[in-house]
Amino acid sequence: MNIPTEKNLxxxxxxxxxxxGLQVAKKLRRDKYQVILIDxxxxxxxxxxxxQVATAGLEPDSIAHSIRNIIKKTKNFFxxxxxxxxxxxxxxxxxxxxxxxxxxxLIIATGSVTNxxxxxxxxxxxxxxxxxxxxxxxxxxxxxxxxSALLTNKIKEKKKxxxxxxxxxxxxxxxxxxxxxxxxxxxxPNDYPNLDHNYMKIHLLQASTRLLDGMSIKSAEHAYxxxxxxxxxxxxxxxxxxxxxxxxxMDKNKYIETSNVIWAAGVKGALIKGFLTKDMKKNRLxxxxxxxxxxxxxIFAIGDIAFVKENENYPNGHPMTAPPAIQQGNYLVNxxxxxxxxxxxxxxxxxxxxxxSMATIxxxxxxxxxxxxxxKGFLAWIIWMFVHLVSLVGFRNRVIALTNxxxxxxxxxxxxxxxxxxxxxxxxxxxxx
Amino acid sequence: MNIPTEKNLxxxxxxxxxxxGLQVAKKLRRDKYQVILIDxxxxxxxxxxxxQVATAGLEPDSIAHSIRNIIKKTKNFFxxxxxxxxxxxxxxxxxxxxxxxxxxxLIIATGSVTNxxxxxxxxxxxxxxxxxxxxxxxxxxxxxxxxSALLTNKIKEKKKxxxxxxxxxxxxxxxxxxxxxxxxxxxxPNDYPNLDHNYMKIHLLQASTRLLDGMSIKSAEHAYxxxxxxxxxxxxxxxxxxxxxxxxxMDKNKYIETSNVIWAAGVKGALIKGFLTKDMKKNRLxxxxxxxxxxxxxIFAIGDIAFVKENENYPNGHPMTAPPAIQQGNYLVNxxxxxxxxxxxxxxxxxxxxxxSMATIxxxxxxxxxxxxxxKGFLAWIIWMFVHLVSLVGFRNRVIALTNxxxxxxxxxxxxxxxxxxxxxxxxxxxxx
Numbered sequence: 126m127n128i129p130t131e132k133n134l135x136x137x138x139x140x141x142x143x144x145x146g147l148q149v150a151k152k153l154r155r156d157k158y159q160v161i162l163i164d165x166x167x168x169x170x171x172x173x174x175x176x177q178v179a180t181a182g183l184e185p186d187s188i189a190h191s192i193r194n195i196i197k198k199t200k201n202f203f204x205x206x207x208x209x210x211x212x213x214x215x216x217x218x219x220x221x222x223x224x225x226x227x228x229x230x231l232i233i234a235t236g237s238v239t240n241x242x243x244x245x246x247x248x249x250x251x252x253x254x255x256x257x258x259x260x261x262x263x264x265x266x267x268x269x270x271x272x273s274a275l276l277t278n279k280i281k282e283k284k285k286x287x288x289x290x291x292x293x294x295x296x297x298x299x300x301x302x303x304x305x306x307x308x309x310x311x312x313x314p315n316d317y318p319n320l321d322h323n324y325m326k327i328h329l330l331q332a333s334t335r336l337l338d339g340m341s342i343k344s345a346e347h348a349y350x351x352x353x354x355x356x357x358x359x360x361x362x363x364x365x366x367x368x369x370x371x372x373x374x375m376d377k378n379k380y381i382e383t384s385n386v387i388w389a390a391g392v393k394g395a396l397i398k399g400f401l402t403k404d405m406k407k408n409r410l411x412x413x414x415x416x417x418x419x420x421x422x423x424i425f426a427i428g429d430i431a432f433v434k435e436n437e438n439y440p441n442g443h444p445m446t447a448p449p450a451i452q453q454g455n456y457l458v459n460x461x462x463x464x465x466x467x468x469x470x471x472x473x474x475x476x477x478x479x480x481x482s483m484a485t486i487x488x489x490x491x492x493x494x495x496x497x498x499x500x501k502g503f504l505a506w507i508i509w510m511f512v513h514l515v516s517l518v519g520f521r522n523r524v525i526a527l528t529n530x531x532x533x534x535x536x537x538x539x540x541x542x543x544x545x546x547x548x549x550x551x552x553x554x555x556x557x558x
Numbered sequence: 559m560n561i562p563t564e565k566n567l568x569x570x571x572x573x574x575x576x577x578x579g580l581q582v583a584k585k586l587r588r589d590k591y592q593v594i595l596i597d598x599x600x601x602x603x604x605x606x607x608x609x610q611v612a613t614a615g616l617e618p619d620s621i622a623h624s625i626r627n628i629i630k631k632t633k634n635f636f637x638x639x640x641x642x643x644x645x646x647x648x649x650x651x652x653x654x655x656x657x658x659x660x661x662x663x664l665i666i667a668t669g670s671v672t673n674x675x676x677x678x679x680x681x682x683x684x685x686x687x688x689x690x691x692x693x694x695x696x697x698x699x700x701x702x703x704x705x706s707a708l709l710t711n712k713i714k715e716k717k718k719x720x721x722x723x724x725x726x727x728x729x730x731x732x733x734x735x736x737x738x739x740x741x742x743x744x745x746x747p748n749d750y751p752n753l754d755h756n757y758m759k760i761h762l763l764q765a766s767t768r769l770l771d772g773m774s775i776k777s778a779e780h781a782y783x784x785x786x787x788x789x790x791x792x793x794x795x796x797x798x799x800x801x802x803x804x805x806x807x808m809d810k811n812k813y814i815e816t817s818n819v820i821w822a823a824g825v826k827g828a829l830i831k832g833f834l835t836k837d838m839k840k841n842r843l844x845x846x847x848x849x850x851x852x853x854x855x856x857i858f859a860i861g862d863i864a865f866v867k868e869n870e871n872y873p874n875g876h877p878m879t880a881p882p883a884i885q886q887g888n889y890l891v892n893x894x895x896x897x898x899x900x901x902x903x904x905x906x907x908x909x910x911x912x913x914x915s916m917a918t919i920x921x922x923x924x925x926x927x928x929x930x931x932x933x934k935g936f937l938a939w940i941i942w943m944f945v946h947l948v949s950l951v952g953f954r955n956r957v958i959a960l961t962n963x964x965x966x967x968x969x970x971x972x973x974x975x976x977x978x979x980x981x982x983x984x985x986x987x988x989x990x991x
Contacts, residue, residue, distance in 0.1 A: 127709050167701060168976045184958075186617035191975040193749040203752070206705045206977070223709055257978055268600060272639045276560050276656055316626040319636070521965045521973045525617075525958055532954045540954045542624040543601045544639070545690055546979065 126161075126224045128203050134159040135229040137461070138219060140209050140397070142169050142192050144447045145428030146234030147518075148454025154462050155201040158230075162204045163221065167192055168257075171517055173447060174526075175254055176297060179263035179387075180304035181312075181539040187525040189257055190518040209235075212399030214421050230423045232457065233410060237392035237429035237445050240408075250370040251386040254297065263387065264541075265548040267308075270384060271317055272544075274324070281382070287325040288383040290373050292365050293390035294331030295338065296484040299348050301387060302329045303486040306355035311537040328358045328381055330365060332390070337492070339444060340482055344492035347501045351486040365390070392445055394430045406432045409442060414474030416457050427453040433475065447516070449477050485509045488534070559594075559657045561636050567592040568662040570894070571652060573642050573830070575602050575625050577880045578861030579667030580951075581887025587895045588634040591663075595637045596654065600625055601690075604950055606880060607959075608687055609730060612696035612820075613737035614745075614972040620958040622690055623951040642668075645832035647854050663856045665890065666843060670825035670862035670878050673841075683803040684819040687730065696820065697974075698981040700741075703817060704750055705977075707757070714815070720758040721816040723806050725798050726823035727764030728771065729917040732781050734820060735762045736920040739788035744970040761791045761814055763798060765823070770925070772877060773915055777925035780934045784919040798823070825878055827863045839865045842875060847907030849890050860886040866908065880949070882910050918942045921967070 130136075135158050139146045142164035150162040168189040177183040192204050207221040218225050239253040252266065253259050267289070274286040289305055291298045305327045313322040329336075329352065336352075336359070337345040352359060364376040374380045394409035404411055404420055409432035411419050416431060418424045428450035432442040443449040456475045481495035483505065491506040493499065500508065510530065517523050529540055563569075568591055572579045575597040583595040601622040610616040625637050640654040651658050672686040685699065686692050700722075707719040722738055724731045738760045746755040762769075762785065769785075769792070770778045785792060797809040807813045827842035837844055837853055842865035844852050849864060851857045861883035865875040876882040889908045914928035916938065924939040926932065933941065943963065950956050962973055 127711060166977065167705065168978075184617045184619035185978060186619070186974045186976060189976050189978070191749075194971070194975060198748045198751045205708075261978075272600065275638075278560060315631045316624075318631045521962070524961055524965065528957055528961060529954070532957070538627070541619045542627060543619060543622050544599065545601075545618060545622070545694075 126203075126205055126207075126221075126226045128159075128161060128205075128226065130227075131159050131201065134201060136161065136227065137230045137232065138163065138226065138228040139232045139234060140164075140219070141234035141236055141395075141428070141430075142166075142204075143172075143234060143236045143428060143450060145236075145431075145450035145454040146232065147192075147195065148451055149232055149234070149427070149458040149461070150202075151196060152455070152458040152462070155199055158461070159201045160203070161226070161228075162192065162196070162202070163207050163209060163219075164192060164204075165206070165208050166257075167204075167206050169195060169518055170257055171522075172255070173296075173513060173516075175257070175260045176301045176304060178257065178260040179254055179301065180267070180308060181264055181542045182304065182533060183526055183529055184541050185257045185261060187522045187529070188517065190522055195518060209397050212397055212424075214399055214424065217423065228423070230461075231421075231425070233397065233424065233426040233430055234428045234450075234454070235395040235397060235430050236450075238395045239388060240391040240393040241388065242391065244367065247365070247368050247386070247388065250368050251292070251388040253388050254301070255392070261546070262548040265544045265546065266385065267305075268542055268544050269547060271313065271320065275317060275320055280324075283320075284324050284326070285371070285382050286384050287320075288328070288381065288385065289326070290328045290330060290381055290383045290386045292330045292373075292386060292388050294329055294333070294336040294359070294361075295389065296482070297389040298329055298331070299336055299352065299484050299486060301389060302327055302352055302357045303355060303490070306352065306357050307487050308539060309356065312539050312542070316542070326358065327356065328360060328383075330360045330363045330375065332362070332364055334361055336361075337484060340484070340492065341494045341499055343499055344484075344494050344501065347492050348484060348486055351490050355487060392429065394432075396430070406434070407442060415460065415472055416453055416475055425457055427457055439477065443477055444482075446482070448480065452477055483509050483512065559636075559638055559640075559654075559659045561592075561594060561638075561659065563660075564592045564634065567634060569594065569660065570663045570665065571596065571659065571661040572665045572667060573597075573652070574667035574669055574828075574861070574863075575599075575637075576605075576667060576669045576861060576883060578669075578883035578887040579665065580625075580628065581884055582665055582667070582860070582891045582894070583635075584629060585888070585891040585895070588632055591634070591894070593635045594659070594661075595625065595629070595635070596640050596642060596652075597625060597637075598639070598641050600637075600639050602628060602951055603690055604955075605688070606729075606946060606949075608690070608693045609734045609737060611690065611693040612687055612734065613700070613741060614697055614975045615737065615966060616959055616962055617974050618690045618694060620955045620962070621950065623955055628951060642830055645830055645857075647832055647857065650856065661856070663894075664854075664858070666830065666857065666859040666863055667861045667883075667887070668828040668830060668863050669883075671828045672821060673824040673826040674821065675824065677800065680798070680801050680819070680821065683801050684725070684821040686821050687734070688825070694979070695981040698977045698979065699818065700738075701975055701977050702980060704746065704753065708750060708753055713757075716753075717757050717759070718804070718815050719817050720753075721761070721814065722759070722818045722820065723761045723763060723814055723816045724820045724822055725763045725806075726821070727762055727766070727769040727792070727794075728822065729915070730822040731762055731764070732769055732785065732917050732919060734822060735760055735785055735790045736788060736918065736923070739785065739790050740920050741972060742789065745972050745975070749975070759791065760789065761793060761816075763793045763796045763808065765795070765797055767794055769794075770917060773917070773925065774927045774932055776932055777917075777927050777934065780925050781917060781919055784923045788920060825862065827865075829863070839867070840875060848893065848905055849886055849908055858890055860890055872910065876910055877915075879915075881913065885910055916942050916945065 171188040211220040241248040410426040429445040483493040485491040604621040644653040674681040843859040862878040916926040918924040924942040
């Protein structure tokens with residue numbers, strides 16, 4: 126890895142530059158620690174807006190930010206672009222594609238990956254949306270589908286290409302369904318005047334009894350009504366059984382013919398090899414209320430990958446979203462920085478402050494659940510935009526995203542409808558592009 | 559292709575949505591013609607700014623514009639995303655990957671491709687920069703090189719990774735060399751504090767006696783001096799013989815060890831099969847001064863692909879740049895539109911108005927040659943930016959590009975240093991990423 130050993134500094138390795146890892150990497154005192162940040166990308170991804178990349182609303186570059194640009198020229202900080210394969214907890218070493226390295230402290234912030242719940246067919250045929258390349262694939266596929274639908278006279282084929290099934294009625298699924306419904310309304314009739322846009326169908330499948338499980342019933346009902354009014358078919362209490370690339374089958378012998386299944390039904394911790402099964406829970410690493418792993422005093426976990434045990438308020442673990450990740454990162458880095466001055470001071474346990482949650486449905490439509498007030502409609506939409514805008518990393522990204530949103534608001538358009546690197550997956554498309 | 563035949567309308571097929579083809583497609587009268595535009599991409603590329611995508615200055619989405627967005631919902635207009643394989647001039651049919659189609663008139667505006675002058679090794683190992691995916695590959699490669707250089711202690715290896723050889727001293731080569739030199743000055747020391755940025759070398763190789771062959775000697779000399787002062791090594795009268803991916807060899811037994819050769823040494827017409835050798839000149843289609851091919855009355859060629867014969871001012875053909883392409887497109891579409899009203903009217907031959915040319919070198923540095931005045935320095939740079947900005951297609955793209963430029967001007971930064979889809983080419987990189 127070509128990183129020098131500093132005798133007077135303890136080495137902290139952070140794996141993952143997501144919301145949690147980035148907080149620690151940015152704030153850790155470099156006069157006391159040598160800080161090494163490792164990520165498989167050279168950029169931080171603002172995952173809450175991936176759906177806008179997939180639906181041609183934002184360019185990928187405005188929701189990604191170069192890690193080297195976030196943490197500039199500073200002493201005792203090293204970023205390495207690498208994949209971590211294995212952690213040897215006895216030797217205190219991590220093994221990566223660019224070499225092995227010793228740690229004094231290890232902070233695991235690897236986040237989560239798409240959870241297909243073991244269904245191989247779905248993994249093979251459905252499209253995930255957890256990374257920028259995946260969102261770009263989705264954008265290409267959606268646009269290629271319309272180009273292909275133009276070419277065929279077979280109504281059945283046309284409909285299959287223009288049917289989009291989103292599995293998972295959480296914020297991601299709701300936001301994606303809303304964005305696709307707006308494409309149907311504002312973009313497709315202009316871009317494809319020779320295509321009957323009524324063939325375009327958007328289905329949102331949810332396993333539980335309502336949308337937005339993590340939010341209030343009021344917000345869920347508002348989202349339901351809003352999506353319905355945009356023409357989205359919503360299937361509640363619906364379990365997906367299989368998807369062969371042509372037909373998605375659900376329980377109760379229901380099925381939909383479609384070339385496009387987007388899988389937003391769940392995530393699971395992105396584990397690294399080297400831990401025992403009893404160190405994990407629900408595919409996440411068990412940590413105590415100081416975010417320290419149970420077995421190893423010098424290993425910590427934060428963000429989606431961490432499962433805080435014995436937590437009354439969150440017996441199933443904290444939500445796998447940005448706010449707990451950011452708070453855990455901040456909590457941990459404060460402890461690391463403080464311990465230097467007062468080793469004996471007893472740390473307070475981590476407590477997650479849930480300020481609320483929100484989801485956008487479309488133009489002027491969103492829902493916000495705050496502890497003190499619940500909002501919907503235009504005001505909620507403005508708040509949603511403001512919160513996402515200020516959360517974006519980097520001044521440039523905020524300006525570019527805001528500019529895009531303003532232009533789109535007045536033009537009723539999706540600006541970046543470009544098939545820049547065509548996505549080949551299905552036989553049907555392969556033969557055509 | 560699923561395009562209906564209109565009995566009362568002549569069908570015009572335009573191949574290529576570059577500067578030339580787009581002019582025709584936008585302006586052709588749809589009450590008199592059925593217009594079909596075919597391109598291998600669903601977007602128009604603003605090629606003069608590709609070098610800024612390659613050097614992390616602009617996101618690809620701001621120099622590309624969706625063709626369906628440029629030409630919105632209009633009657634008798636059809637865009638098809640397709641590759642044209644062959645033209646059957648007897649049957650008046652084009653053959654594509656999405657089917658065959660008959661034309662009444664054919665306008666060939668396929669532009670140009672990179673010219674390796676028959677050298678297979680160079681084609682295999684050097685990097686071109688004629689399309690957005692190619693520019694993105696280049697961006698990834700440059701950034702990956704620095705990540706790799708960090709990992710090795712072998713000085714020779716480090717230097718090889720950090721050496722960039724640009725072949726071709728035209729505007730593209732000059733602009734790319736300037737942008738890389740600015741990365742060395744402003745970006746690399748901040749992003750890679752542990753890397754000696756003096757190892758980064760930029761070489762610009764030019765076969766002729768001076769840079770910017772198409773511009774004035776004064777401008778060429780200014781560009782030479784400016785690049786020199788930015789630390790670029792300029793090799794004039796230098797012929798490239800070979801490149802094996804490790805070492806580029808020139809005449810007079812000279813060579814440079816480098817992992818990165820960027821080929822900006824020339825372009826050639828992007829010909830489609832179906833024409834006779836005697837219909838071509840210098841890999842371009844021969845046309846008369848009305849831009850009509852010699853042999854076929856219903857086939858026209860415009861832009862880079864067209865070679866206007868018996869042209870006193872341009873005996874070697876018009877420059878293969880945007881201005882002649884735009885003017886030829888405009889000229890041809892006017893003839894097409896006018897002939898309807900006055901078939902007997904004798905057409906005027908096409909005459910290219912050369913308003914001048916320009917090239918930027920870096921911050922506050924550019925050269926402009928106009929017929930009435932020659933400029934250099936800050937004013938030339940402002941004019942260069944203004945002309946490129948207003949030439950970009952689409953309001954959004956102009957706003958986003960301007961925003962990027964303003965932010966970069968004050969931050970001395972390259973905003974989009976993201977390795978979004980890593981580019982694997984060389985053994986060295988393959989083993990690491």
